[in-house]
Amino acid sequence: MNPLIRLSDVRVVLGERVILENIGFELAPGETVALIGPNGAGKTTLLRVLLGLLPYHGGMVQVLGKAPHQMTRADRKQIGYVPQALQFDRTMPLLVRELLQAILGDAFRRREQLQQVLQAVDAVHLLDREVRALSGGELQRVVIAGALATQPKLLLLDEPATGIDLGTRLHFYDLIEELRTAHGVGILIVSHDLSIVSRYATRVVCIHHRLICQGTPQEVLQMPMMEQLYGHPVAVYHHHEEG
Amino acid sequence: MAEWLQYDFVRNALWAMLLLGVFYPLLGVFVVGQRVAYFGDAVAHSAFVGAGLAGLLGWQMGDTLLITAPLFALMVAWFQQRTRLPADTLLVVAVTGVSGAGIALVNLLETPLSLSALLFGDVLGLEPSDLWRLLGADLIGLALLVGLAPSLIRIGFHRELAQAQGVPVRLVETVFLVGLSLAVAVGIRAVGILPISALLVLPASTARLLAHSFRGMMAWSAGLGLLSLGVGFLIALWQPIPPGASVAVVAMVLFLGVALVRPMQGAMVR
Numbered sequence: 262m263n264p265l266i267r268l269s270d271v272r273v274v275l276g277e278r279v280i281l282e283n284i285g286f287e288l289a290p291g292e293t294v295a296l297i298g299p300n301g302a303g304k305t306t307l308l309r310v311l312l313g314l315l316p317y318h319g320g321m322v323q324v325l326g327k328a329p330h331q332m333t334r335a336d337r338k339q340i341g342y343v344p345q346a347l348q349f350d351r352t353m354p355l356l357v358r359e360l361l362q363a364i365l366g367d368a369f370r371r372r373e374q375l376q377q378v379l380q381a382v383d384a385v386h387l388l389d390r391e392v393r394a395l396s397g398g399e400l401q402r403v404v405i406a407g408a409l410a411t412q413p414k415l416l417l418l419d420e421p422a423t424g425i426d427l428g429t430r431l432h433f434y435d436l437i438e439e440l441r442t443a444h445g446v447g448i449l450i451v452s453h454d455l456s457i458v459s460r461y462a463t464r465v466v467c468i469h470h471r472l473i474c475q476g477t478p479q480e481v482l483q484m485p486m487m488e489q490l491y492g493h494p495v496a497v498y499h500h501h502e503e504g
Numbered sequence: 505m506a507e508w509l510q511y512d513f514v515r516n517a518l519w520a521m522l523l524l525g526v527f528y529p530l531l532g533v534f535v536v537g538q539r540v541a542y543f544g545d546a547v548a549h550s551a552f553v554g555a556g557l558a559g560l561l562g563w564q565m566g567d568t569l570l571i572t573a574p575l576f577a578l579m580v581a582w583f584q585q586r587t588r589l590p591a592d593t594l595l596v597v598a599v600t601g602v603s604g605a606g607i608a609l610v611n612l613l614e615t616p617l618s619l620s621a622l623l624f625g626d627v628l629g630l631e632p633s634d635l636w637r638l639l640g641a642d643l644i645g646l647a648l649l650v651g652l653a654p655s656l657i658r659i660g661f662h663r664e665l666a667q668a669q670g671v672p673v674r675l676v677e678t679v680f681l682v683g684l685s686l687a688v689a690v691g692i693r694a695v696g697i698l699p700i701s702a703l704l705v706l707p708a709s710t711a712r713l714l715a716h717s718f719r720g721m722m723a724w725s726a727g728l729g730l731l732s733l734g735v736g737f738l739i740a741l742w743q744p745i746p747p748g749a750s751v752a753v754v755a756m757v758l759f760l761g762v763a764l765v766r767p768m769q770g771a772m773v774r
Contacts, residue, residue, distance in 0.1 A: 312668040337670035344665055353537055353660065354715040363657040364669065391716055392661075404665070 264289050265325060265415045265447040266311065272319030273303070273310055280306050283471045284320070290414070293441050293448040295462035295478075297455070299491050302469045304451045305345055308417050311449070312342060325415065341408030343401070345419040345451070351393045357403055358388050364407045378410040379403070383432055397424035405433065409440070416440070418450040422457075434461050455482060508741060517627045517747070519635050520694045521733040524703065527642045529729030531687055532708030533722050534649065537660040538680065542592065543580065545701040546599045547685045550576035551692045552606020555622055559613040566637065569689035576602065577685035581678060624746035625696030627737075634693055641690040648683050652676055657718065695748040702752035703729060710759045713766045728758055 266288040273281040281303045288294045296304050309315040310322060313329030322329055325336050358375050369375060372388075379385045382402040387395065395403065401424055408416065416437070422430040438461055440446040452458050458465060458478060465481040467473040467490045474486055508514045535544055554572035558565040580598050584591060610617050621629075655676045658666035667673045691700050711724035736751030743750075 309664075314664060314667055332670075334670035337668070340668075342665065342668045344662065344668075352712055354712060354717055354721050355657070355661070356717045359718045360657070360661060363654040363661075366654065 262290055263326060264323075266449060267321065267323040270320035271307075271310070271317055271322055273306055273315065274318045275306075275315075279470065281310075281317075281468070281470060282319075284468060285472060286466050286475055288415075288447050288449055290447045291441055291445040292463050293437070293450060293461055295458040295465045296449060296451045296468065297453070297458060297465060297490070298468045298473070304468060305419055307468070308342075308419050308449070308451060311417060312340070338411050339414040341411070341413035341416045343405050343408050343416075343418045343421040345423070353393065355392045356388075357390050357392055357395070360392055360403065361407055361410075365410055369410065378406050381409050381436060382406045383429060398426060398429070401425055402429065402433075409436075412444070414446060416446060416448045416450075418448065420451055420453065422452075422454075430457075437461065455487075458482065513628050513630070514741075516630045516632065516635060517737065520627055520630050520638055521737055521747075522730070523635070523638045523642050524691055524694060525730040525733035526726045527645055528687070528691065528700075528703040529707035529711070529725040530722055531645060531649065531684065532704040532706075532729075533711065533718075533725050534653070534656050534660075534680065535684065535704050536708045536712065538656060538677070539660075540681065540684070541701070541705045542595050543577070543681065544684055544688060544704050546580060546595045546602075547573050547577050547688045548692065548697045548700040549599045550602045550606070551622060551689070551697050552610065553602045554606070554689070555617055556606050556609025556613070559610065559615070559617055565617075566634070566690075566693055569692055570686060573685040573689035574682045577681045578678070581681055620746065621696070622692070623696050623698050624748035625692065625694050625699065627694045627747045630694055637690055638694070641687060645683060645687050648679070652680055652683075656680060695751065696746070699748035699752040702755045703732070706752075706755035706759050707732060710755075710762045713762050728755070732758060 264287040269285045271281060271284040272279065284307065286294070296307065298304055306315060310317050311324050311329060313332060324332065325339060327336060361375050361378060362369060369378065375388060376385050379388055382405050384399065384402045384406060387399055387403060392400065401421065405421060422433055425433065434457060437448060441448055459482055462478050464475065465478050466475040467481060467486070469490060473490050474481055535541055550573055551569055554569040555565050557572060558568035580594065584594055587594065607619070610619065655666070655671045658669070658671055659673055659676060663673060688700055695703060707728035708725045710728050711721045715721035715724050732755035733751050736754040737747050739745060739750040740747035
């Protein structure tokens with residue numbers, strides 16, 4: 262099966278600073294790869310490169326078999342993206358349903374369709390609420406619902422559960438797990454929550470401006486590896502239960 | 505009022521008000537949503553240079569503005585993308601530059617133009633050809649807005665997310681800015697440089713305080729625009745004030761009144 266993401270020896274430079282170098286890994290359909298590393302390690306930069314929002318200056322980047330800047334609008338519809346923090350103009354009056362209609366287009370005009378979209382993240386009650394009145398967590402749920410609505414092949418999630426309460430967070434990750442196992446969706450997730458990474462990731466990639474390590478959660482989330490990555494001892498409690 | 509209506513120039517002015525009073529406030533909803541209010545103001549000020557060039561070349565001012573306004577808009581957008589200057593600094597440079605150069609040019613003409621007419625318009629001096637131009641601009645502008653609305657809402661909500669989802673952000677923004685500059689250029693003759701910004705920004709800003717949905721904001725904005733123009737026009741018939749100036753004052757009074765009564769929607773510091 263062709264990988265959804267293929268990176269080899271990627272180098273990214275912003276101004277004079279080398280943000281990323283020697284980054285290489287693949288993500289196949291049905292995999293959840295967790296991208297971990299300390300703050301400022303270049304994780305979000307890498308996601309932005311994958312989305313074609315930032316250029317890269319060396320190596321090879323392929324997403325859905327194409328260089329990011331060659332992706333068409335149809336290709337992008339197969340990618341669901343949830344950015345790290347949603348900063349927007351909180352003075353504009355905009356209903357959740359108006360926002361979703363703008364994001365999802367004519368295929369989602371009917372109220373029942375939009376309710377179904379929000380059902381996935383347990384947020385049907387937000388449909389007629391003003392976006393500016395939502396809490397950070399509620400807003401994140403709406404954006405996640407928008408990202409899942411088009412049944413993407415690839416999900417790029419940048420700290421997606423920030424600000425979401427524990428119950429909804431677990432519901433969200435269970436949903437992501439179901440998309441992976443039942444529909445073969447490939448997921449690249451940036452997360453600082455190592456217990457979530459341990460529970461849901463099939464593979465972990467550690468970066469700190471360069472590739473530090475990659476492997477299964479059991480291989481990577483070990484004390485010496487984490488100490489090398491974060492610069493001080495980090496203990497991870499692995500989840501052993503299945504599914 | 506009835507006796508005024510027997511005059512062609514009053515009827516022309518009323519038609520112009522109707523055309524401007526709905527379209528500008530609707531456009532204004534997207535202007536405030538995209539945070540380009542000051543950009544629109546800068547484009548309006550570029551009319552000084554347009555008017556000066558028209559006088560120098562012996563061209564019609566209306567036609568000249570249709571060329572100079574989008575050129576100015578594209579130039580500012582180009583500089584914005586290629587310099588690290590904050591947008592407000594760049595716009596002040598642009599506004600002061602075109603205002604200074606334009607006023608100098610206008611005054612150097614053999615038959616200097618009326619700066620007052622440029623600043624506050626000459627709605628009572630409009631001819632049928634001006635009305636057709638306004639109608640054409642309204643229809644094209646509305647069609648453009650309908651087409652661009654979903655993309656503009658997405659860009660206004662989160663620019664990077666829109667870009668990642670395949671919205672051609674730079675193209676949409678450029679088309680919007682060129683459309684905005686053409687709309688401004690068409691309206692200068694009627695309402696003038698200063699009230700253009702008032703009509704673009706004030707009804708939409710007032711509507712933002714009153715509305716609970718995007719559609720509601722558009723309806724409020726159009727209604728408030730018409731109200732500002734209607735009341736402003738009546739004041740101008742009653743007192744020797746340029747209609748553009750009285751319209752701007754009415755729109756501002758409405759904004760202040762609503763902002764004081766409903767500050768909770770974010771326009772004022774709580």
